[in-house]
Amino acid sequence: MVDGTPQGLRVVERAGWTGSCLAFARADYPAARARREVQGTGVYVLVGPDPDGRRTQRVYVGEADEVRVRLDSHQREKDFWTHGFVLSTKDDSLNKAHVRYLEARLLEIAREADNATLDNGTAPPRSYLSESETADMESYLDEALVLFPLVGVNVFDRLDRADSVDSGVQADGPNVGKDEVPDGHRPRLSFKAQLTAAEGREDARGFLVYEGATGPGTSKVMSEGYQRLRERLLQEGILVAVEGGRIRLTKDYIFESPSAAASVLSGGSKNGRIEWRDGTGRTLKEVQRRSAPETA
Numbered sequence: 001m002v003d004g005t006p007q008g009l010r011v012v013e014r015a016g017w018t019g020s021c022l023a024f025a026r027a028d029y030p031a032a033r034a035r036r037e038v039q040g041t042g043v044y045v046l047v048g049p050d051p052d053g054r055r056t057q058r059v060y061v062g063e064a065d066e067v068r069v070r071l072d073s074h075q076r077e078k079d080f081w082t083h084g085f086v087l088s089t090k091d092d093s094l095n096k097a098h099v100r101y102l103e104a105r106l107l108e109i110a111r112e113a114d115n116a117t118l119d120n121g122t123a124p125p126r127s128y129l130s131e132s133e134t135a136d137m138e139s140y141l142d143e144a145l146v147l148f149p150l151v152g153v154n155v156f157d158r159l160d161r162a163d164s165v166d167s168g169v170q171a172d173g174p175n176v177g178k179d180e181v182p183d184g185h186r187p188r189l190s191f192k193a194q195l196t197a198a199e200g201r202e203d204a205r206g207f208l209v210y211e212g213a214t215g216p217g218t219s220k221v222m223s224e225g226y227q228r229l230r231e232r233l234l235q236e237g238i239l240v241a242v243e244g245g246r247i248r249l250t251k252d253y254i255f256e257s258p259s260a261a262a263s264v265l266s267g268g269s270k271n272g273r274i275e276w277r278d279g280t281g282r283t284l285k286e287v288q289r290r291s292a293p294e295t296a
Helices: 027-034 067-077 097-112 131-151 224-236 258-264 284-290
Strands: 010-012 017-026 042-049 057-064 083-089 187-191 196-203 204-210 214-216 241-242 244-247 253-255
Touching: 010 131, 017 027, 017 241, 027 067, 027 083, 042 067, 057 083, 067 083, 083 131, 083 196, 083 214, 097 241, 187 258, 196 258, 204 258, 214 258, 224 258, 244 258, 253 258
Parallel strands: none
Antiparallel strands: 010 017, 017 083, 042 057, 042 083, 187 196, 196 204, 196 214, 204 253, 214 244, 241 244
C-alpha cells in the first residue's frame, strides 16, 4: 500500500515473479502516472460500471510501449472507468510483442468469462512469439490472473467445475467422521420447489448455480434487490424464458448468497440455507454446522 491505505495506490507482487501489478482509483491517477510502473511497456485494464446498464461492469484492456501515454488519453476521453490496473515487470523485460500477446489473451479470457461488457471495439490477434516466449507469457499470465482477484477484479474469473470439488461425494464417507467435512469439500446441493429445479454448491466468491437450472417465469413476493437482479439476468440473457412458463439459467452463475440464488430462481423470498440440500437430504445449514463440530 503505497500511501498506507487499502483504498489508495497498491503495488502487488509475488515472490519469485518478475511481474507487478499497480492498482489505483481514477481519483488517484495523478499520483499513479508518476509511478515507474506506467512509464514503460505494459498491459493495462480499466474497470467501471457499465453506463449502458447491460451488465454491472465494463472493462477495457490495452497495451503500450509507454503505458502513461495511453492512460493520459483515456483519462481525458473515456468516461466509464473508475479503477485502473497496470501489469509490468520489475526488470523492464516486456517488449511490444509480449504486451500485444498479453492484451489479446486477456481479451480472450474476458470474453470467455463473460462477467462484463467489453469496451474494446476490436479483438486484436495474438502477436507471433517463439515457443519459449509464448511459454514465458503464459506463465506470466498465470501469475497475473491470481493477483487480479486480490485487487477486486473479477472480469477474468472463469468458473471451474473441478470434479474434486463438486463431485457430490458425501461427507459421511468411510474415512470421514460423522461430524467432519474434508478440507475444501463443497458438496453438490439441489433446490426443488414448484416449477423450480436447480443444482449448485458453495463457492469462495458466493453461491454457484449450474447452467440448466429452471424456475417459474413470474415472480411473487421478494425483496426489491432480488427482483432487480432477476430482471437484470433476464435482460442479459443469463436467464431466458422457455416453454411451460419457466425460465432457464443459460450459464453457470455465481450469486452473492444461497438465499439470493434460491429467491431469484424461484421468484419468491427463500432462505437458501434451508432450501438447498445435499444428496442425503440435509439442508445447507446442517452441512455448515457439521463443518464446525462442537468442542468441549
